Amino acid sequence: MGGEPEVIVAKTIDAVPAGAYDDLAAHCGASAYYDRRFLRAAERHPLLPIESLHYLLVRDGDRLDAFMPVYCHAVSTADPLGLLSRTASAGFHSSESALFSHVMHCCDTRLLLRDNAPALFAMLMDRLERLARDSGVPQFAIANVADPALLAMAEARGMEINYSVDRYQMDLAGIDCVEDLITRHIPADGRQEIRRQRRKLAEYGVRVEIEAPPFARIEEAGRLCHETTARRGTPGYLPADALARFLTECGSLLRIVSIYHGDRRIGVSALLLDRPTVHLWLAGMDYALDTFSPYTVTFDTLFHFAFEHGFTRIECGRLNERTKQRFGFTPRPLHAIVQRVEARPGRDAKGAPSPAGSPRHDQTPICPNPPPERTGP
Structure with missing residues (x-):
């Protein structure tokens, strides 16, 4: 395509080139959670308070090769039932903020990666770490993951993977x-x-x-x-x-x-x-x-x-297990991919341990840590 692939950050879904995005989504078999209408609705009418919102893209000339939405929430807001806090041994603390790779109302989170290329995954994760580190946000999560290719790439990178909850589906074939x-x-x-x-x-x-x-x-x-x-x-x-x-x-x-x-x-x-x-x-x-x-x-x-x-398939989300199994739905495990990051020097990441790696300094803060806040139990 000419030139080296580069990671860029868009502030709104309408700034993502529609044709290039639709081509990538079709190539990846993206679900309705990545339909531009769903993403636009989540941006304009958020169902949970958002501290900030970014879209990470890998661009090769006019072609998009990777896409990931990034939402900054208070953990207590995004995870009102405490699923992540209970399962993430890295310490997913409800009093902190975190970056999330999709809204929590999505029960099948994926990254759109052309041909599931590990190099594209690495580029997005490097940028996501940088975004979290320079913002003073001590953790990020890719929640509600069932995609085996995504889990395998996260495991190879040494990221923490934990079972979190089941989602329920029925195959009509x-x-x-x-x-x-x-x-x-x-x-x-x-x-x-x-x-x-x-x-x-x-x-x-x-x-x-x-x-x-x-x-x-x-x-x-x-x-x-x-x-x-x-x-x-x-x-x-x-x-x-x-x-x-x-x-x-x-x-x-x-x-x-x-x-x-x-x-x-x-x-x-x-x-x-x-x-x-x-x-x-x-x-x-x-x-x-x-x-x-x-x-x-x-x-x-x-x-x-x-x-x-x-x-040919019905999905009915998470929780309410007894009723869904009563009507013939089968549980499928969802996992959370979690990583703690160190703060940029001079910034305070609440209680964050310091993993290996050198922080980078060329990203302006986007999501200062808010005071503790809870909207659920």
């Missing part, structure tokens, strides 16, 4: 239809619950609607998702107003499933379209109607949607 799935592939208790709730649909006058954009009553959907995650102990994870704007920004990347009892919305979920996969990305439920389960109806609707639209 070889399954003929929804009834085949329910009859032969879902455990008995889940099968019985789906059939019981189907009977209640008519009994209680419940209806299900699936919307493409423009989405109606999207603020209400945001509130319902926020109330549900707050009920589960993480009130800062899905702020209602920001979520409504986020969903709107994603546009045709999503479908919204709504469950109504009369005119009352008792369930809502966002499906992230990522062919050949459809993700049950987030959901909100009104639990006041205790004789009916909108959550079960959401899964039944998801199964029908997948078969009707030709999806």
Whole structure:
């Protein structure tokens, strides 16, 4: 392509050349989490407070060979359940800040590396270390990783890798239809619950609607998702107003499933379209109607949607393990790649040990350590 590959830093996704980025994303088989609409929504309407945001790129002439978003958060904000703090033996301290390689609402973090070249990985990691060191941020993480190639490159570099949590998925290959799935592939208790709730649909006058954009009553959907995650102990994870704007920004990347009892919305979920996969990305439920389960109806609707639209895999995120296994989903382990870095001389990285290597001095600070802050348990 001419010249040596170079690492550059963009401040906004709109500054990343669209054609070159789309070529790289297609070459790497990037998931919907790396769709420009999703990244733009995360930038403009963050679902967690961001101290700073950068995009690291490796450019070879007009071609992009690597891409990684970098978000600076307080650890307590990005990891409200303490998964990283509990599993990272390097000391992922909740009172500190860190750089993260994608938003925590992404459950399949990858780096876009042309041909998975280790040299490109090394270039990005060198720049990421420099970014953290010169900013006084004592740690960085690539969280929610299942990609074996990425884990292998991190291991070869000597980075710390820890299991953090499972995500849940279902492969529909070889399954003929929804009834085949329910009859032969879902455990008995889940099968019985789906059939019981189907009977209640008519009994209680419940209806299900699936919307493409423009989405109606999207603020209400945001509130319902926020109330549900707050009920589960993480009130800062899905702020209602920001979520409504986020969903709107994603546009045709999503479908919204709504469950109504009369005119009352008792369930809502966002499906992230990522062919050949459809993700049950987030959901909100009104639990006041205790004789009916909108959550079960959401899964039944998801199964029908997948078969009707030709999806061959369903993903439904992390946590809520018992219910997901009840409906036939299989756990897949996610790992966190974590590294502590030393501060630039003259800057204070809170409690950071000093690994080998010489600090570099040509990057201006981007993310000073904020005071301790918690938005979850």
